[in-house]
Amino acid sequence: MxxxxxxxxxxxxxxxxxxxxxxxxxxxxxxxxxxxxxxxxxxxxxxxxxxxxxxxxxxxxxxxxxxxxxxxxxQAVDGAPRPGERAKAEDDLTVLGKLNAPGAVLAIARGLDRAVIAYDGRDETETVDRAVAERLALNDWIAPLPAADMTARLVRYRITQGGRQRYREQLAEAENRAGGFAEAAVEFTYYSGKGGPRGTVRVPTAESPLAGLSRRRDKDGNPFLEPDLVRVGERLREDFELAQLDEASAGIAAILAAEGEAADLPAGCTAARQRLRAALDDLGPELADVALRCCCFMEGMERTERRKGWSARSGKIVLRIALQQLSRHYAESYGAYGPMIG
Incomplete structure (x- = not known):
């Protein structure tokens, strides 16, 4: 054929x-x-x-x-339900999280529609839809125990290393969404100053990703981002908005090009561009890119990590390093309180 x-x-x-x-x-x-x-x-x-x-x-x-x-x-039946199609990513995260526990085993009998998760040293058990178990097995996220008899009526499975990695990735995505780093578009309102279109700036109506991340706690119970670091990131965004730049035309290279400013730009806009350029130049290309995309473009951390090929949840660490460096830059350049904006 x-x-x-x-x-x-x-x-x-x-x-x-x-x-x-x-x-x-x-x-x-x-x-x-x-x-x-x-x-x-x-x-x-x-x-x-x-x-x-x-x-x-x-x-x-x-x-x-x-x-x-x-x-x-x-496969060839149009509109027919396929195995695991009703199993959402949330189901994967839930089941893989349970199997990631020490001594957890998934057991399923031939011909049954439900599998059972059991734990060593614990009396409790939990059931799993067979469609979800098929999905995990097909992706090699669970595998039979090494000594399992494939011809037996009951077969037991454990989570694989690939399953653990998948669980960490999904957990990071869920944490990013909960922390304000979701991929959903950020809403903006617009207003114009006396200068007409030149005075138009964007004001985000959704919560800043930094504010969401500041609520996260480390293993010792301390805020992942101190309030001072959140204010530093917001200060960078304020300069970005005052500079009357947008995501489509405000790449790192364009900002650092330091070309002559338009003659009809307000003085406050020109000063904001100079402050923004100095801050990003001090950060260096990699840290500047993360700070600009997260603080100014409101880009989701998941997208940044995928674009740069980083492991899950590593982006927020790089962002914190960028904000710490940015805090030193502002303190050394402008003092404790910095220049007046506008």
Whole structure:
């Protein structure tokens, strides 16, 4: 069967399904050749072959086998529910968090719709939807115990290292959302000064991400961001707003270019641009980029971490370092109280 003979719907899998599992189902169940799959995926045929062979060896795992079988049965049925599709990211976070506890084991019997999580030394148990368990197994976030009998009616699973990493990433995303670093757009109101459009500045009506992060506590119970650091970040944003810059045109390179200011800019705007330029120049490219995006653009920390390829929750540490350096810059340049703005 050629690639052209297959409906495009057959390539439309739920977002949670790994690429290797998609290739396996399309090749073994729907009949597309490895070379055609490689062309579709934009990779070498040997890569697809290794993926297919690996999943073939994993079919001894009953959860993986059932997930692949369900995907194959329902893939071409338009609008049909797919295994784990009702399982949201919150379900992953909840179950992985429970399995991350010492001695936690997930046990599931063939033919049952619910799995059970049990803990060493504890009498309590918790149930998990089988669709969620299939999703975790297919992504290699849980795996059978090393000595597990795959032919037994009851199979036990533990969280894998990949599952622990996934749990940390999801936990960081949830903490960022709770701390004000969500990816949702920040609302702004606008007002104009006497100068018409030139006097227009943006005023954020949503809470500053810094304010949300300041409520977070470290392991000793101290604020993650001291009030002085929050004020420093807000001071940077005030200069950004007074400088009448916007996210579309205010990259680090443009600000540091130090080109001649427009003749019709108000004096306060020019002074704010000079203060902003001096602060970012003192921070250096990396710290300046984080401070500008978080404090001025209100960019979510998750997006910043992904864009820079950082590990989860590392962005807030870099931001705190940037604010500490910014605090020293303001103290050394302007003294304890600094210049009047405007």
């Amino acid at each position: 050629t690639q052209a003979a297959l409906p495009r719907e057959m390539f439309d899998f739920p977002a949670w399904v790994p690429a290797a599992a998609r290739h396996y189902v399309i090749h073994t169940e729907l009949g597309l050749s490895i070379r055609a799959l490689a062309r579709e995926a934009g990779c070498h045929a040997s890569t697809v072959m290794r993926q297919i062979r690996r999943f073939e060896t994993r079919r001894d795992d009953p959860l993986v086998d059932d997930a692949l079988r369900h995907l194959a049965e329902l």
